[in-house]
Amino acid sequence: MRAIGVADHLEPAAACGRHAAETQPALWGHSLLKLLLIEDDARTADYIRRGLGELGHGCDHAGNGVEGLTAALTLDYDALILDRNLPQLDGMAVLQALRAQGRRTPVLVLSALSEVDDRVDGLRAGGDDYLAKPFAFSELVARLEAIVRRHDDPRPAVDHLTVGTLTLDLLGRSARRGSRPITLLNKEFQLLEYLMRHAGQIVSRTMLLEAIWSYDFNPGTNVIDVHISRLRSKIDRAEESPMIITVRGAGYRLDAD
Amino acid sequence: MQTKRRPASGAWRGAIWITLIALVTTGLALTLQYLQTTRFIEARRHAAVDDEAAGLLQRYRTAGLQGVRDAIRRQQDIPRIHEFFYLLTTGNGTPLAGNLLGWPPEVKATGFHSFQTDVANINGQTNRRWFEARAVQLDGGVRLLVGDFADQRKELRDRYLAALGLSMLATGLLGLALGWIYSRRGLRFVDDVSDAGEKFLSGRLTERLPVSGRGDEFDRLAETINRCFAEVERLVDSLRAATDGLAHDLKTPLTRIRARLELTDLEHPSSDAQQSARDVIRQDLDTLLQLINDMLSLARAEATPAAQFVPVNLDLIVGDALEIYDPVAEERGIDLDAEVGAAIVHGHAALLARLVANLLDNAIKFSPDGGYVGVTLKSEPRGVTLVIADHGPGIAADQHDAVLRRFRRLDESRTTAGSGLGLSIVDAVARVHGAQLRLSNDEPGLRVEVQFPAQTEVSDSQTSPDPEEQ
Numbered sequence: 001m002r003a004i005g006v007a008d009h010l011e012p013a014a015a016c017g018r019h020a021a022e023t024q025p026a027l028w029g030h031s032l033l034k035l036l037l038i039e040d041d042a043r044t045a046d047y048i049r050r051g052l053g054e055l056g057h058g059c060d061h062a063g064n065g066v067e068g069l070t071a072a073l074t075l076d077y078d079a080l081i082l083d084r085n086l087p088q089l090d091g092m093a094v095l096q097a098l099r100a101q102g103r104r105t106p107v108l109v110l111s112a113l114s115e116v117d118d119r120v121d122g123l124r125a126g127g128d129d130y131l132a133k134p135f136a137f138s139e140l141v142a143r144l145e146a147i148v149r150r151h152d153d154p155r156p157a158v159d160h161l162t163v164g165t166l167t168l169d170l171l172g173r174s175a176r177r178g179s180r181p182i183t184l185l186n187k188e189f190q191l192l193e194y195l196m197r198h199a200g201q202i203v204s205r206t207m208l209l210e211a212i213w214s215y216d217f218n219p220g221t222n223v224i225d226v227h228i229s230r231l232r233s234k235i236d237r238a239e240e241s242p243m244i245i246t247v248r249g250a251g252y253r254l255d256a257d
Numbered sequence: 258m259q260t261k262r263r264p265a266s267g268a269w270r271g272a273i274w275i276t277l278i279a280l281v282t283t284g285l286a287l288t289l290q291y292l293q294t295t296r297f298i299e300a301r302r303h304a305a306v307d308d309e310a311a312g313l314l315q316r317y318r319t320a321g322l323q324g325v326r327d328a329i330r331r332q333q334d335i336p337r338i339h340e341f342f343y344l345l346t347t348g349n350g351t352p353l354a355g356n357l358l359g360w361p362p363e364v365k366a367t368g369f370h371s372f373q374t375d376v377a378n379i380n381g382q383t384n385r386r387w388f389e390a391r392a393v394q395l396d397g398g399v400r401l402l403v404g405d406f407a408d409q410r411k412e413l414r415d416r417y418l419a420a421l422g423l424s425m426l427a428t429g430l431l432g433l434a435l436g437w438i439y440s441r442r443g444l445r446f447v448d449d450v451s452d453a454g455e456k457f458l459s460g461r462l463t464e465r466l467p468v469s470g471r472g473d474e475f476d477r478l479a480e481t482i483n484r485c486f487a488e489v490e491r492l493v494d495s496l497r498a499a500t501d502g503l504a505h506d507l508k509t510p511l512t513r514i515r516a517r518l519e520l521t522d523l524e525h526p527s528s529d530a531q532q533s534a535r536d537v538i539r540q541d542l543d544t545l546l547q548l549i550n551d552m553l554s555l556a557r558a559e560a561t562p563a564a565q566f567v568p569v570n571l572d573l574i575v576g577d578a579l580e581i582y583d584p585v586a587e588e589r590g591i592d593l594d595a596e597v598g599a600a601i602v603h604g605h606a607a608l609l610a611r612l613v614a615n616l617l618d619n620a621i622k623f624s625p626d627g628g629y630v631g632v633t634l635k636s637e638p639r640g641v642t643l644v645i646a647d648h649g650p651g652i653a654a655d656q657h658d659a660v661l662r663r664f665r666r667l668d669e670s671r672t673t674a675g676s677g678l679g680l681s682i683v684d685a686v687a688r689v690h691g692a693q694l695r696l697s698n699d700e701p702g703l704r705v706e707v708q709f710p711a712q713t714e715v716s717d718s719q720t721s722p723d724p725e726e727q
Binding site: 041043044047048050051054055112132133134135136137138187213214215216217218219220222223226227230248249 | 505580584585618
């Protein structure tokens with residue numbers, strides 16, 4: 001009963017999926033998601049909802065922690081976008097209450113606090129990923145898609161990864177494209193593994209920094225670009241169709257050839 | 258962190274002065290007392306001898322020589338508590354009466370005499386004793402001597418010397434002990450102030466001096482210094498709060514702007530010209546965001562409590578940084594030369610990673626293409642030292658301090674990317690780790706040395722956590 005009452009306050013998901021037909025699914029490459037945004041800044045929330053709507057995702061919005069928690073417990077979402085600083089019920093409390101009630105819905109924590117310790121707090125409380133404000137919208141989407149996929153399809157215990165003609169032997173630590181063997185340095189191997197595990201998805205530079213180097217800050221210059229261009233020179237030969245795609249303003253994506 | 262403490266030489270100096278003053282005072286008092294006492298006792302003895310002599314003289318006047326002889330004999334016959342010595346002789350020295358065997362040669366005239374003389378006792382041994390006597394000339398060359406041994410004089414002097422010695426010893430020891438304690442207290446206070454100042458300067462703004470509660474000058478000084486510390490802390494805190502608050506407040510509108518911009522891109526794909534204008538805006542926006550994030554990182558680094566520190570493998574952190582920057586250096590033909598030995602420091606891994614990355618980024622950024630960047634990490638007994646040197650343009654010596662300040666970039670043209678906070682963050686991270694950051698010119702280029710304190714020192718300060726901390 002109460003859940004219905006609260007759900008009335010939620011703005012309907014349909015409203016933000018209006019432009020779904022006009023988007024380029026190829027760019028974001030993923031099935032449409034049903035999302036809940038718990039964020040108190042109305043204008044930020046509006047932009048996020050509209051942006052997600054442009055991509056065809058459905059997005060409900062709750063303006064405070066209590067509403068957000070009720071909605072998250074009542075309805076079935078693919079993922080939650082949870083702001084840390086919320087009126088009535090703090091974001092961390094929402095997360096803990098959600099996990100305490102056995103809900104495993106993937107949660108992306110948003111916060112104006114960005115340092116590593118906050119990040120650790122957020123992840124420890126049961127968040128699946130953490131994103132500091134202000135963020136690039138593409139970063140938000142990339143991370144959302146990553147946590148949803150990880151949730152749907154937990155990292156399989158495989159001994160090799162395959163994307164198109166590209167094969168990565170996780171045990172033998174070797175890579176091949178078609179029949180051509182590729183020699184990789186340690187970090188190049190990790191970089192490629194990460195890209196292959198997220199094949200078809202956009203991965204941002206900060207996602208790579210966090211995953212491969214555990215850096216929670218931007219080390220300046222264009223270090224990731226340099227590492228990617230090195231990797232690319234080994235993966236994509238001139239005569240082959242490119243697999244590592246640069247997505248302007250967002251990051252990189254590994255596509256099957 | 259602090260220079261080695263000298264063995265309290267100042268405390269001893271203070272103690273010795275206090276003791277000397279106490280000794281002189283005690284000696285003077287005892288000597289005065291001694292002199293007064295001997296004068297009093299001698300005056301009484303003189304009076305007694307004179308009285309006795311006067312009595313005999315009176316007798317002589319009334320009863321003549323025979324009367325005196327009788328009187329002397331009678332005196333000897335009656336046992337008395339105090340016995341005087343008498344001698345009555347004729348002009349040529351023949352004794353007429355008395356208990357002295359012969360006229361002492363020291364007495365050559367009438368009057369009062371005080372002298373030392375050899376005295377034979379019954380056993381035939383001679384002793385040198387003080388003797389005091391009055392000689393009187395009677396008629397017909399007859400002489401009378403009335404005297405007394407003044408043995409108390411020697412006894413008194415011996416006792417005086419013993420008392421002097423003992424009290425000097427006691428005063429000396431007590432004086433040294435008390436003097437040491439008091440001087441020590443003063444010097445310890447000075448040490449406390451120095452230590453607290455050191456810690457305060459190294460970024461522990463909660464550091465305060467202990468106040469004993471005795472309300473003395475030390476307490477007043479400590480309270481004044483503590484008030485100064487508190488005021489500095491308050492100012493720094495409010496500056497931090499302002500910076501932090503400003504950065505946070507800027508984040509919300511910037512998040513909106515960025516989101517709006519991206520939304521526009523999605524909703525209204527536009528011509529190339531418009532698109533490139535949007536890209537420029539996006540890049541500037543990203544620069545602004547980087548700046549804000551750096552400001553917040555700086556504030557966080559400065560506020561990181563040492564309680565979060567753990568032993569960290571700095572060699573691995575340096576190794577990671579070298580690996581991430583290696584392709585960047587290679588792309589620009591920069592020779593990245595590393596010599597990294599195992600090194601463990603007590604600290605915060607993420608902050609240290611930031612320190613190393615910022616220094617390395619700086620060195621590569623300011624190196625000319627085909628240049629050289631050297632990285633060495635060494636663990637020595639005096640602590641772990643990280644040196645990052647480049648062959649870039651360097652920084653003029655008088656600018657070394659300025660470059661660590663916020664938003665200070667020597668490359669005023671601002672063509673090189675970065676917020677200008679890189680070295681400020683390095684400085685803040687070094688500070689919270691108690692490390693010394695030294696910039697010097699490497700002829701050519703800049704050499705940055707980070708000297709971490711030796712392990713034991715750090716863990717010492719860790720094992721005695723200040724309750725005021727945090």
